[in-house]
Amino acid sequence: MPTLNETMGQYSELFMLLAAGTYAVAFIAFAWDLAKSSKTLRAVDPKAAAAAAAPVRIPVAAGLGAGAADRAGTDVSGPAGRAERPSSATGGASHPEEPAAGQLADPGMRYGAERRVPARVAVALTVLGALIHAAGVITRAIGAGRVPWGNMYEFLTTGAFVAVAVFLVVLIRRDLRFLGTFVIGLAIIMLVAASVLYWTPVGHLVPALQSYWLVIHVSIAVLSSALFTLTFAMSALQLVQSHRQKTIAAAGADKLGFMRLVPNALSLENLSYRINTVAFVGWTFTLMFGAIWAEKAWGRFWGWDTKEVWTFVIWVVYAGYLHARATRGWTGTRAAWLSIVGYLCVVFNFAIVNQFFNGLHSYSGL
Secondary structure (H helix, E strand, C coil): CCCCCHHHHHHHHHHHHHHHHHHHHHHHHHHHHHHHHHHHHHHHHHHHHHHCCCEEEEECCCCCHHHHHHHHHCCCCCCCEEEEEEEECCCCCCCCCCCCCCCCCCCCCCCCCCCHHHHHHHHHHHHHHHHHHHHHHHHHHHHHCCEEEHHHHHHHHHHHHHHHHHHHHCCCCCCCCCHHHHHHHHHHHHEEEEEEHCCCCCCCCCCCHCCCCHHHHHHHHHHHHHHHHHHHHHHHHHHHHHHHHHHHHCCCCCCCHHHHHHHHHHHHHHHHHHHHHHHHHHHHHHHHHHHHHHHHHHCCCCCHHHHHHHHHHHHHHHHHHHHHHHHHHCCCCCHHHHHHHHHHHHHHHHHHHEEEEEEEECCCCC
């Protein structure tokens, strides 16, 4: 007869499977939103272009004669004393809830008045998936009798949950639904990789991990990694958006219509920089608390273990990114590539160092 620990472990695996399925449907809804909005915006373009060529009506001051109006070059047709202003910032009239030709999403990433049903459905499904995912993490913790991040399977499943949770929290203040396809896609990959490559049965921790520093050190590392996941997605989008903007400026052709839902490259870069700053502070504490834990467990703060070295390498890469952008003027694509390189180092540290390099931090559970 299975024990309580085994039963909770089985429930956890079931919840993880259900969460992955829910995320998959949310991923499809986010992708549908991008595709549908792209078609809608392309249909608006001809109307906006025609309206941009139409004369602009402005109010005429009382007592101004027709001759004076002609001299001023204005069109005074329409109701007397009333201005008919263009509905878009580009000067062309368009549907009040849709951007005009070539117009990007709100650079401030605020919620507009448009009703994007697929996006709302996708967010609702993401919330449902996160709740199921949380149940999986909690039942894993109950089954293990400890915090659920003692091996690669637990770290990856918890990390995926935190990444989705951070995305949903940021959605409260910023309209980052355009990131949904990428964030949820990464969460699905993480859950599948955890179940297929890194699955580990519920078990006890090795003696070195049986410490309250596990909660402090690893929780901050998970949160920082989740923030780095967000900035990775934003930096990748920044590169695509920058290329798109240059193509439009040079040839006037727009082959990536779905990117109109995404803010311009500069807005993406600025928000990514701010989030990376917060994540870097968290990673600094991860490095510091890891050193303190190492002294408690092994009697030394630093031993040039492979895991320690790569944790420091990640810190150096992101420190270089922040310094280069703030003081050396490394903006645009160079900053985006530095952010992506930093995240690739995070992935290497987790997927390769934990699994293939021997050392005191070999806690993969495999």
